[in-house]
Amino acid sequence: xxxxxxxxxxxxxxxxxxxxxxxxxxxxxxxxxxxxxxxxxxxxxxxxxxxxxxxxxxxxxxxxxxxxxxxxxxxxxxxxxxxxxxxxxxxxxxxxxxxxxxxxxxxxxxxxxxxxxxxxxxxxxxxxxxxxxxxxxxxxxxxxxxxxxxxxxxxxxxxxxxxxxxxxxxxxxxxxxxxxxxxxxxxxxxxxxxxxxxxxxxxxxxxxxxxxxxxxxxxxxxxxxxxxxxxxxxxxxxxxxxxxxxxxxxxxxxxxxxxxxxxxxxxxxxxxxxxxxxxxxxxxxxxxxxxxxxxxxxxxxxxxxxxxxxxxxxxxxxxxxxxxxxxxxxxxxxxxxxxxxxxxxxxxxxxxxxxxxxxxxxxxxxxxxxxxxxxxxxxxxxxxxxxxxxxxxxxxxxxxxxxxxxxxxxxxxxxxxxxxxxxxxxxxxxxxxxxxxxxxxxxxxxxxxxxxxxxxxxxxxxxxxxxxxxxxx
Amino acid sequence: xxxxxxxxxxxxxxxxxxxxxxxxxxxxxxxxxxxxxxxxxxxxxxxxxxxxxxxxxxxxxxxxxxxxxxxxxxxxxxxxxxxxxxxxxxxxxxxxxxxxxxxxxxxxxxxxxxxxxxxxxxxxxxxxxxxxxxx
Numbered sequence: 028x029x030x031x032x033x034x035x036x037x038x039x040x041x042x043x044x045x046x047x048x049x050x051x052x053x054x055x056x057x058x059x060x061x062x063x064x065x066x067x068x069x070x071x072x073x074x075x076x077x078x079x080x081x082x083x084x085x086x087x088x089x090x091x092x093x094x095x096x097x098x099x100x101x102x103x104x105x106x107x108x109x110x111x112x113x114x115x116x117x118x119x120x121x122x123x124x125x126x127x128x129x130x131x132x133x134x135x136x137x138x139x140x141x142x143x144x145x146x147x148x149x150x151x152x153x154x155x156x157x158x159x160x161x162x163x164x165x166x167x168x169x170x171x172x173x174x175x176x177x178x179x180x181x182x183x184x185x186x187x188x189x190x191x192x193x194x195x196x197x198x199x200x201x202x203x204x205x206x207x208x209x210x211x212x213x214x215x216x217x218x219x220x221x222x223x224x225x226x227x228x229x230x231x232x233x234x235x236x237x238x239x240x241x242x243x244x245x246x247x248x249x250x251x252x253x254x255x256x257x258x259x260x261x262x263x264x265x266x267x268x269x270x271x272x273x274x275x276x277x278x279x280x281x282x283x284x285x286x287x288x289x290x291x292x293x294x295x296x297x298x299x300x301x302x303x304x305x306x307x308x309x310x311x312x313x314x315x316x317x318x319x320x321x322x323x324x325x326x327x328x329x330x331x332x333x334x335x336x337x338x339x340x341x342x343x344x345x346x347x348x349x350x351x352x353x354x355x356x357x358x359x360x361x362x363x364x365x366x367x368x369x370x371x372x373x374x375x376x377x378x379x380x381x382x383x384x385x386x387x388x389x390x391x392x393x394x395x396x397x398x399x400x401x402x403x404x405x406x407x408x409x410x411x412x413x414x415x416x417x418x419x420x421x422x423x424x425x426x427x428x429x430x431x432x433x434x435x436x437x438x439x440x441x442x443x444x445x446x447x448x449x450x451x452x453x454x455x456x457x458x459x460x461x462x463x464x465x466x467x468x469x470x471x472x473x474x475x476x477x478x479x480x481x482x483x484x485x486x487x488x489x490x491x492x493x494x495x496x497x498x499x500x
Numbered sequence: 501x502x503x504x505x506x507x508x509x510x511x512x513x514x515x516x517x518x519x520x521x522x523x524x525x526x527x528x529x530x531x532x533x534x535x536x537x538x539x540x541x542x543x544x545x546x547x548x549x550x551x552x553x554x555x556x557x558x559x560x561x562x563x564x565x566x567x568x569x570x571x572x573x574x575x576x577x578x579x580x581x582x583x584x585x586x587x588x589x590x591x592x593x594x595x596x597x598x599x600x601x602x603x604x605x606x607x608x609x610x611x612x613x614x615x616x617x618x619x620x621x622x623x624x625x626x627x628x629x630x631x632x633x634x635x
Binding site for chain 2: 061062064065067072073074075076077080081145148149150151189190191277280281282314315316390391393394397398400401407410411496497
């Protein structure tokens with residue numbers, strides 16, 4: 028039971044995490060606000076209106092200290108939802124762990140660090156694909172050398188599906204991205220069994236119970252075969268499929284929002300039946316606003332009913348042997364293999380992204396899906412059938428502008444108080460390394476320790492790598 | 501409708517702010533093209549200023565703005581202010597995305613012509629635009 032949540036200010040995030048850890052919950056999911064995810068400081072003009080909205084704002088090590096300082100970090104095992112600036116977020120967390128005296132060998136947690144799906148679907152890219160791949164592999168290499176308990180990457184089919192892909196495309200793009208990462212790591216000189224056990228997946232789950240369960244089963248087989256047969260892994264841990272899933276936000280409706288509670292329950296059940304290790308249930312008001320306290324609680328209770336009352340989680344692979352689910356699983360596996368073969372025949376995933384083909388294929392599927400709803404070919408209860416004009420008013424989460432004001436005041440104080448000569452030296456060293464070919468985790472750590480901000484660090488890298496401009500549509 | 505027009509309706513589909521959720525924007529752009537309109541899609545992370553400038557340069561009939569990050573109140577206010585500053589407030593602005601009812605009223609006071617929330621059909625949006633833009 029992992030719930031994704033952002034809590035505006037670093038102070039509130041700290042309090043929430045202290046409470047959750049006190050209740051015995053580990054595996055804290057950290058949602059960052061969009062400026063942080065995109066490497067902008069809170070006072071950047073582009074951050075206006077977005078500071079502390081979809082997650083917590085982290086400008087410098089000081090904010091990370093506020094969030095995690097004094098907490099039992101070995102138990103916290105945070106999942107940092109960062110991609111294009113994942114190296115910066117990890118460096119900040121490591122610097123806090125150092126201050127707290129946690130030995131590197133005992134630091135655990137996860138970085139999402141799946142940049143390719145950002146180009147295909149989620150959109151929080153900064154640099155062009157190839158330098159982005161370098162940062163991704165730098166992070167994996169650093170973890171392989173220094174952090175045996177850190178999960179270096181969470182490969183996401185989820186966002187591809189939410190951007191409108193089919194179920195087959197979701198698995199195919201996630202695995203084709205995984206292949207691209209694995210090949211880049213091998214090229215860097217890493218051994219497959221040294222890093223493969225640190226890769227995990229995140230998928231979406233829609234309401235079609237049997238198709239989704241079959242998808243998870245097919246993905247498990249595909250991953251195992253890929254690692255054993257294609258990459259010659261020797262350790263079972265390398266081909267073991269570790270996956271979380273989340274309820275498909277795009278299937279949740281603004282109309283009759285309480286119906287979404289039922290949808291989310293079905294989606295989570297599909298995840299359990301398909302054997303995912305963790306599930307994130309969405310809040311029923313997801314199509315209307317960010318979750319309110321009440322809707323977030325209902326989402327958690329849904330998981331608890333499934334876990335403790337349904338009995339669905341008591342047995343491994345309960346659908347195994349069902350003629351329908353087995354044939355669906357075989358069919359999905361074959362279609363995914365054909366899709367990946369085509370991507371590779373056309374030059375691989377990086378090329379498909381650079382040429383905008385992957386993005387266009389997903390956009391076409393999204394359009395097809397919407398026209399099916401508009402024509403009535405696909406039923407969405409409360410939207411194109413069984414409508415009700417009297418949708419109940421529900422209590423909604425409201426953004427709070429005072430979070431941005433406090434964040435910007437703190438940032439200005441930091442820029443005044445820190446040793447700015449040390450910051451300049453650290454940023455210059457980072458720039459030098461970026462122009463060369465060394466692992467950028469090391470100079471990033473130095474810059475973070477000197478209290479360089481995420482905007483300053485990313486601006487140095489923007490200067491060297493340039494910024495990605497999406498192919499026009 | 502469209503064949504009665506001398507020239508196709510020109511639409512700017514814009515994504516202001518930092519959010520990367522452009523599924524809706526792309527699906528809508530596709531549907532508008534199917535309906536015979538000429539569509540310019542800005543891509544992600546455009547500032548309000550950039551959006552107003554593109555609208556003027558491209559001489560569009562309608563601007564459709566999509567926001568799913570929760571930053572809609574600030575972003576729409578800046579776009580509408582930019583339109584007035586450039587004396588371009590004759591171009592109707594439509595909005596779409598995850599926008600709560602109470603904010604819809606506020607955005608309409610700012611001059612946003614209509615807001616389409618998740619579940620709106622593509623034909624509802626394209627027909628609205630065809631009715632909005634004189635032939």
